[in-house]
Amino acid sequence: MKFCSGYMPPEYAVDGIFSMKSDVFSFGALVLEIVSGKRNRGFCHTDHKHNLLGHAWRLWNEERALELIDNLLDYSSASSEILRCIHVGLLCVQQGPEDRPNMSSVVVMLSSEGSLPQPKQPGFFTERNLPESESSSSKHLSSSTNEVTISMLQPR
Template sequence: MNPKISDFGLARSFGGNETEVNTNKVAGTLGYISPEYAIEGLYSVKSDVFSFGVMVLEIVSGKRNRGYSHSDRQLNLLGHAWRLFKEGRSQELIASSLLESCNSFEVLRSIHVGLLCVQNKPKDRPSMSAVVVMLASEGELPQPKQPGFFTERDFEEETDGSSTHQKPTSANECTISLEGR
């Protein structure tokens, strides 16, 4: 739990007063890349908002987004945080090492803001200046929509019942490979 906050490595893609860039190849750290950048190569200030939201959820939970799989429901970290939020059980996401020393209102608010940041559509995500205001205030927050790259693995029995296979699903019906073709 030694977070290192720095540029997500893509700021140099922007020039001058640009707020959105269409890149020739996708670059970035898996687990933090926004859906619109991974799928369409469209990078904007809302892409960094997505990355920030992932990082907030990682810090609060003490779990890494990449490679996380919740055992009960086979959800990734974003999916797990989303389900707990929808069920009114966000406190279950908080890392046990934080429970005794944290201000629960602030941590639950951070989860809520993190989920606002990782919404699937860039237009639904707040700006970073809005994120700062949300984290520093106590006002009502908008309800988040389903996160981008929300995945749930579905284990189905084959017809003969002798084996199972894993069927990954996604809200945006896309996958990201670790290796190119």
């Protein structure tokens, strides 16, 4: 499947099914975006064509999750907390809604130090074929100009 809307869970995007875990997927995608400093939508890594969720999953499985962290973050003293955020983010974006935690569990996971279950493959774990202009690795910024006319009515 080549469709990814950024925060939309697979069950809603594909089948139009909304569940109590749909927001959990969106939250997980947002957590991974915050940690990485990159947007899920339009993300494309130079070494592979995975979206941000796929990239995070790949790094997690290769035990290189710290590479996901935005270079602008000073995480030297908080790397275990950021790794926990990545772990929880991956648990939230799992393919099946039944595999995702509920939001109250997410709060507990983020605020405690207990062990966490291993995440399963995320939804929309796809290789993408984005045009160069849509890729987050692209340096080219495109824009358009809209011409607008505004008429100001003045009373006499």
